[in-house]
Amino acid sequence: MLFAPLVHSIRLLSGRVRYAVLSLLLLIVAATTFPAQAAENTLDTPDAAARKHYDIPAGPLGRTLSHFATIAGIALSFDPALTEGLTSPALTGNFSVSEGFNRLLANSDLELIRNADSSYTLRRAPIKAAQAGVTALPVVTVSTSTENADDTGYVAKRSSSGTKTDTPLIEVPQSISVVTRRELDMRSVQDMSEALRYTPGVVVDQWGFEGRGYEYLLLRGFQGLTTSLFRDGLSMAAQGLYFGSFITDTYGLERVDVLRGPTSVTFGRGDAGGIVNRITKRPSADPIREIELQYGNFDRKRIAADLGFANNDRSLMFRLVTLGLDSDTQVRYPNTGGDRAGLRRFYVAPSVTWHPTADTTVTLMGEVLNNRAEASPFFLTTPDGRHTDVVQTDSKFVKYATNQSSFSYQIEHNFNETFTARQNFRYMQQDGNFNDMFRAGFDADIPTLMQRSAMTTKERLTQTVLDTHLQAGLDTGPLNHTALLGVDWNRTNASLRFFSGEAPGIDVFNPIYGISVPVPDSLDIDAKQEIDQLGIYLQDQIRYGENWILTLSGRYDRVDTKDADFLSTTNTRNRDNAYTGRAGLTYLFSSGVAPYVSYSQSFLPLPGLDSSNRPFEPTRGTQYEVGVKYQPAGGRSLYTVAFFDLTKTNVPTPDPDDPFFRNRQTGEIGSRGVEVEARAELLRGLNFIGSFTYHDVTVTKSTDIDKDKMPIQVPHLMTSAWLDYSLGNLGVNWLRGFGIGGGVRYVGRIFNDLENTSTTPSYTLFDAMLRYDNGPWMFTINASNLFNNKYLSYNDPGWRAYPGLERTVLGTLKFRF
Structure with missing residues (x-):
């Protein structure tokens, strides 16, 4: 019975969104019409998937990778020219092979591949075509989608919230902040107001304690209770006629992106202060x-x-x-x-x-x-x-x-x-x-x-x-x-x-x-x-x-x-048009x-x-x-x-x-x-x-x-x-x-x-x-x-x-x- 509301939601879809379902089927058909060679090997062997404890200091990337490979018990080869002049962060804690490489390669444009003999090779990313006997490892690729980008620390590098394309934050010509999962965990964040307490340009807790789940906030001085709410790049900025407003539990989030300033050209209707995109x-x-x-x-x-x-x-x-x-x-x-x-x-x-x-x-x-x-x-x-x-x-x-x-x-x-x-x-x-x-x-x-x-x-x-x-x-x-x-x-x-x-x-x-x-x-x-x-x-x-x-x-x-209005039996209609840039x-x-x-x-x-x-x-x-x-x-x-x-x-x-x-x-x-x-x-x-x-x-x-x-x-x-x-x-x-x-x-x-x-x-x-x-x-x-x-x-x-x-x-x- 716990899933009854979800089942009810899915049942409602067939009558409300035929266009969406049809589009979904067409896109799947199109996808399977242009097949690509599937990966022949899995990401990690069972041994590689197991977690080990590492305590590796920050330093030159080549030396750090070699140290990591020795402890992990894997064979790693690469051209030293690839890592020349690059450094890696420290690695402390328990990680699988893929998790460890994700962190060590976070500041580079390199990716790891696993060869047919289960050895590993370093190369520049991205490489689209699969090579014979070699399988690309998508989850250890640094150049990945926004939602899967490396957010193991406090600093995110990329986001799609500003442009709908996976873009480095430094290339987005607008103010954008990212609250990573690591920060949410370390501060033990319980709600959206807590998540944004250390973000510039955002006023939270403006009404004090809020147990009802409402996400009151101001962005650059403008109200954002309903107009700023977004989830995975889609609007959830729906306003009920009295108390109704969608709410979020932050435990279900990977990160929070805050884009400050007008954003209608990307997301449609919204107030002037900006949006908060929950991933x-x-x-x-x-x-x-x-x-x-x-x-x-x-x-x-x-x-x-x-x-x-x-x-x-x-x-x-x-x-x-x-x-x-x-x-x-x-x-x-x-x-x-x-x-x-x-x-x-x-x-x-x-x-x-x-x-x-x-x-x-x-x-x-x-x-x-x-x-x-x-x-x-x-x-x-x-x-x-x-x-x-x-x-x-x-x-x-x-x-x-x-x-x-x-x-x-x-x-x-x-x-x-x-x-x-x-x-x-x-x-x-x-x-x-x-x-x-x-x-x-x-x-x-x-x-x-x-x-x-x-x-x-x-x-x-x-x-x-x-x-x-x-x-x-x-x-x-x-x-x-x-x-x-x-x-x-x-x-x-x-x-x-x-x-x-x-x-x-x-x-x-x-x-x-x-x-x-x-x-x-x-x-x-x-x-x-x-x-x-x-x-x-x-x-x-x-x-x-x-x-x-x-x-x-x-x-x-x-x-x-x-x-x-069913009491006065009146009905009104209005149409608005807008160009934004x-x-x-x-x-x-x-x-x-x-x-x-x-x-x-x-x-x-x-x-x-x-x-x-x-x-x-x-x-x-x-x-x-x-x-x-x-x-x-x-x-x-x-x-x-x-x-x-x-x-x-x-x-x-x-x-x-x-x-x-x-x-x-x-x-x-x-x-x-x-x-x-x-x-x-x-x-x-x-x-x-x-x-x-x-x-x-x-x-x-x-x-x-x-x-x-x-x-x-x-x-x-x-x-x-x-x-x-x-x-x-x-x-x-x-x-x-x-x-x-x-x-x-x-x-x-x-x-x-x-x-x-x-x-x-x-x-x-x-x-x-x-x-x-x-x-x-x-x-x-x-x-x-x-x-x-x-x-x-x-x-x-x-x-x-x-x-x-x-x-x-x-x-x-x-x-x-």
């Missing part, structure tokens, strides 16, 4: 066997497993990721003897990858996520504006229950050395049942009594996304082109039934909980919305010589919106320095009518960005500095001449600033993440009191740093396997109101980590907000307060076998 764990040729137990304060208990295997010839690979969570939270109901709000979650994600030919890859992925939260993060303030620890709702009534499931596939086929076709598809649905209370003002006769109303919502949110594109590698004289032509389709359906009812008031100085609340029975909203988006895009990455890279992109989108120029110096300049656009359709009864036009975003990226040769590091000037137009603002106080689209918001990021292995075993953000966000055009003011919740200044050191590198035997880490995060003050008369103070938080990694076992202790700093994320005077996250301590035991 899902998927099958691997190497065995994956991991079981994790976790316990923390607030009686947090979690068990998780990540299991993967492949058949003998690696043509079929499987993976299963799952977890269960049962926890209390920091939300405590006063006068109840310590009752706390609970949080429970179940997650399972099976996947399979099939290689029908050497040039074709088909990956199928499913996911079920059920979440139960017993609190909303709303705390009442007193009549004179002071914040309290009084929870607005009632422990016996509040409920946020979501059942979410999805099915997706990814197909890639290389027709030849020039053309590659890809198709990505996902269907996702979420059913939500929510109970909560909202405040109705203080009682006139009893000034400390807050009147409340109860509400119940029943929501459904579904999204179907299909992206098909053809990539071509061409030469025209001295120019080398990586061209992309694609079409994508995105349909979102949202329905809502909203009920309201009476609820007892609550005294902010003497709250009483557990009082019976009548079931809300007044149907106030019964509505449905459908959004259809169809886009066609063209991109060309043009390389001239070894230094110049010009990126040009263009896109056309058509968006149809249908709204139905991007141009970027990068120059690659041989030293690893890459200055760039770019221009990009975005658009975001808006529901509703303006004061002239005309449908709202989409908001538009335009950005100019100039920056420098630096990636030293042979080092595991990436440094970026970006200056940007971003403007969002067509922002709704009150029409002073309208008697009904409706809006017109004459508003404008400007965002300028600088973002700095460093990700590096400073010394052997010492990893560093640092970020600095300065934002000057201003409402430049408005008819309201916010003109020339800063939007609420946007800090001018943020900075953070994280260090992680493996103590075994000190050369002391008893310290082998031990590691320590720590971080500091500073968030500047924010404004609470449109007039900028009230502020929430800045705050500084410290994090810490201690780990012991020995053979198959790894134990970590992580503390977030180590010194339990009491702070507010946001304070709405006379209304509600949002306390920041309290100290969280987690102990995690991981067994790899």
Whole structure:
């Protein structure tokens, strides 16, 4: 019964996405029509697949490879000229042969092949044609796809999030950050807000503790709750009609890519701040066997497993990721003897990858996520504006229950050395049942009594996304082109039934909980919305010589919106069209320095009518960005500095001449600033993440009191740093396997109101980590907000307060076998 939601999702596909299924079949037929010689040998022999312990220092690549081969017991041969001048990182821990080579070759353009006699040979990558008696080893090829790129450390080298092509980060003419799986594990990340805490340009935890799974964030000063959500390059930025919003469990992710600035030319509709692309764990040729137990304060208990295997010839690979969570939270109901709000979650994600030919890859992925939260993060303030620890709702009534499931596939086929076709598809649905209370003002006769109303919502949110594109590698004289032509389709359906009812008031100085609340029975909203988006895009990455890279992109989108109000029996339709573009120029110096300049656009359709009864036009975003990226040769590091000037137009603002106080689209918001990021292995075993953000966000055009003011919740200044050191590198035997880490995060003050008369103070938080990694076992202790700093994320005077996250301590035991 655990897989019932997933099975239901798959059944729905046949009626909703016939075009997608037909396209899938056609692509498979095309793939098998152009067969390539299959690999004759497997990646690793049983001995090579076994894990051994290595403690090899960083050094010249040739010497390090020879040392590794000796310990692994394999025969390795290569031309010394291939490794001349190259260095490798240190290798400490338990690895299979393929895992070890992946790490040692991470900073090179080399790949390993296994010969017919089971010996190994080094060569430059890529080599397309299979050679007689020799089999290429795709999983130890450094030049691999984005999702399979080497992310064993803190520094990723490549991404497809910026261009939909597998491109080195240093060549993308836009700000992009990658949070690797290693970082997620070392910081014991539990949700998306935690994942992005050390990323420049991103504001998280803006409403304090969030147990419902909502991913509130700001990108360059603009809201990204629903507009920035992407998964595996496909939109999951679907907005329900009230609470509905897709959620993510970070244990199921391989990495997180953050692309800052307008991105509509690549992904279609979206706000001006950028996107966050979550990359899902998927099958691997190497065995994956991991079981994790976790316990923390607030009686947090979690068990998780990540299991993967492949058949003998690696043509079929499987993976299963799952977890269960049962926890209390920091939300405590006063006068109840310590009752706390609970949080429970179940997650399972099976996947399979099939290689029908050497040039074709088909990956199928499913996911079920059920979440139960017993609190909303709303705390009442007193009549004179002071914040309290009084929870607005009632422990016996509040409920946020979501059942979410999805099915997706990814197909890639290389027709030849020039053309590659890809198709990505996902269907996702979420059913939500929510109970909560909202405040109705203080009682006139009893000034400390807050009147409340109860509400119940029943929501459904579904999204179907299909992206098909053809990539071509061409030469025209001295120019080398990586061209992309694609079409994508995105349909979102949202329905809502909203009920309201009476609820007892609550005294902010003497709250009483557990009082019976009548079931809300007044149907106030019964509505449905459908959004259809169809886009066609063209991109060309043009390389001239070894230094110049010009990126040009263009896109056309058509968006149809249908709204139905079943209570008033009214229906509205609206169609929006938008052209967006991007141009970027990068120059690659041989030293690893890459200055760039770019221009990009975005658009975001808006529901509703303006004061002239005309449908709202989409908001538009335009950005100019100039920056420098630096990636030293042979080092595991990436440094970026970006200056940007971003403007969002067509922002709704009150029409002073309208008697009904409706809006017109004459508003404008400007965002300028600088973002700095460093990700590096400073010394052997010492990893560093640092970020600095300065934002000057201003409402430049408005008819309201916010003109020339800063939007609420946007800090001018943020900075953070994280260090992680493996103590075994000190050369002391008893310290082998031990590691320590720590971080500091500073968030500047924010404004609470449109007039900028009230502020929430800045705050500084410290994090810490201690780990012991020995053979198959790894134990970590992580503390977030180590010194339990009491702070507010946001304070709405006379209304509600949002306390920041309290100290969280987690102990995690991981067994790899």
